[in-house]
Amino acid sequence: MKVSDYCEGPLDGDTxxxxxxxxxxPExxxxxxxxxxxxxxxxxICKSFHxxxxxxxYPFKKEVEA
Incomplete structure (x- = not known):
């Protein structure tokens, strides 16, 4: 994974x-x-992978690719 693949976080856990x-x-x-x-x-720890x-x-995609 790369910085440009980042979408959200950090998020609090629900457990x-x-x-x-x-x-x-990532694609x-x-x-x-x-x-x-x-x-x-x-x-x-990987909670979801699908x-x-x-x-x-992708909040950083344009910044990283520029």
Whole structure:
């Protein structure tokens, strides 16, 4: 994943754990993927990994590509 794939975050967790979630949506083989990850004790936790169901926005895409 790249900075330009960033969509949202950090978002508070919904399970009571003190995790901050980050949303990325890279394109792979012409398909936009939805990936929701958090860092916990130096490890990456992936909560969601699937084809994006809705259109996503990329707040840094133009800045990075410029």
């Amino acid at each position: 009571g754990r003190p995790l901050k979630w980050w949303i990325f949506a 792979y083989c012409g398909v936009v993927l939805y990936i929701k990850v958090a860092l916990c004790s130096g490890r990456c 084809k994006a169901q809705y259109e996503v926005t």
